[in-house]
Amino acid sequence: MADERILVVEDDRTIARFVELELAHAGYRVGKASNGSAALEVIDRDPPDLLVLDLMLPGLDGIEVARKIRASGSRMPILMLTARAETQDVVSGFEAGTDDYLRKPFEIPELLSRIAALLKRTAHERVGKPLRASGVEVDIQSRRATLNGEPLDLTAKEFDLLAYLVANAGTVIPRDKILSAVWGTERSTDSNVIEVFVCHLRNKIGDRENAIIQTIRGVGYFFALS
Numbered sequence: 150m151a152d153e154r155i156l157v158v159e160d161d162r163t164i165a166r167f168v169e170l171e172l173a174h175a176g177y178r179v180g181k182a183s184n185g186s187a188a189l190e191v192i193d194r195d196p197p198d199l200l201v202l203d204l205m206l207p208g209l210d211g212i213e214v215a216r217k218i219r220a221s222g223s224r225m226p227i228l229m230l231t232a233r234a235e236t237q238d239v240v241s242g243f244e245a246g247t248d249d250y251l252r253k254p255f256e257i258p259e260l261l262s263r264i265a266a267l268l269k270r271t272a273h274e275r276v277g278k279p280l281r282a283s284g285v286e287v288d289i290q291s292r293r294a295t296l297n298g299e300p301l302d303l304t305a306k307e308f309d310l311l312a313y314l315v316a317n318a319g320t321v322i323p324r325d326k327i328l329s330a331v332w333g334t335e336r337s338t339d340s341n342v343i344e345v346f347v348c349h350l351r352n353k354i355g356d357r358e359n360a361i362i363q364t365i366r367g368v369g370y371f372f373a374l375s
Contacts, residue, residue, distance in 0.1 A: 153198035153268055154178040158188040158214065159230070160206055164253075168201065171257045172264075185209025189217060196225060199267055201260075202247070204231040204238065212245045219246035226267035230255070236367040240323060243368075249320040266319025266374060282318035283361045283373050285354060287311060296354050303353065306331070310346050314362065314372040323369040343370075 155172055159165040160183045172179045180197060182188040185206050192200070200218070204211040215227055229242045229250040239250050249263050280287045284297045287308075294301040294311055303311065309331050314322070327343055347370065351362055363371040 152176065152178065154180065155199045155201060155264065156180045156182060156188065156191055156197040157201045158182045158185070158206065158211070159201070159203045160184060161203075168260070171260070175261055177264075183207075185211070185214040188214055192218065192223070192225070196223065198225070198271075199264060200225055200227045201264070202227055202229050204229055204233065204242065211247075212241055215242065215245040215247050224271070226271055228260075228263055228267060239368060243323040243326060248317075263320065270316055270318070270320070280312065280315040280318075282315045283354075283375055285311070285315055285361075287315050301353055307346060307349055307353070310343075311350055314350075314370065318372040319374040321365050321368055321371050325369075327369065 155177045157165055157168050157172070157179060159168065159181070162183075165181050165183070169179045169181055180191060182191055185208055188200070188202070189209075191197075202211045202214060206214070209217075211229055211231075215229070218225065218227065226249075227247040229247040230253055231238055231242070231250060232253040242250055248267055251260060251263055280289070285294065285301075287294045289312060292308055294303055294308060301311075310327070313327065313330050324343055332342065347362055347364075350356070351359060354361060356362055361373050363373065365371055
């Protein structure tokens with residue numbers, strides 16, 4: 150059973166209660182806040198392991214809450230909930246520092262899957278254990294990568310990109326975040342470099358159907374967990 154603490158920030162009491170009960174049933178310890186200011190107070194007092202954050206909140210909206218959290222230096226994983234379908238809203242959320250998003254209405258199994266993926270990623274980052282997803286294993290310390298136990302012949306930058314994708318497996322990663330983390334730039338004009346390296350990785354891991362490294366149009370990429 151899980152034991153991580155999750156803070157749910159949602160002003161709709163019915164949704165907040167429903168999510169609270171489902172997360173508690175899954176074994177998580179759950180806290181709630183109905184607005185952005187209250188959420189920031191809770192986080193400052195006792196930071197949770199993960200934040201489930203609604204986009205549309207009274208007062209400070211989810212974007213501003215995420216920005217303030219990141220400005221404080223916190224790397225707490227943030228899962229944004231949004232009823233909006235526009236790509237720009239999703240992009241704005243990523244730019245503010247959210248790690249993943251889920252559109253309303255959503256199914257609880259999908260919510261739990263996204264949460265588990267984010268917590269798994271941060272756990273790997275803390276302990277430095279090899280990263281694993283879809284048969285790929287990446288050892289950051291030794292800079293070695295394998296596919297189903299067989300070594301992968303990667304250039305330095307291919308390794309860096311693969312490591313970043315596997316570390317964030319199960320979540321949608323915007324192009325700007327990839328550029329910043331792997332290439333040290335956020336210029337959208339450089340985004341075509343990602344397509345080139347993703348193509349290289351797909352060839353090297355045998356991802357002919359693009360089922361492992363999936364392109365999310367207008368946003369970025371998704372590396373499948375399995």
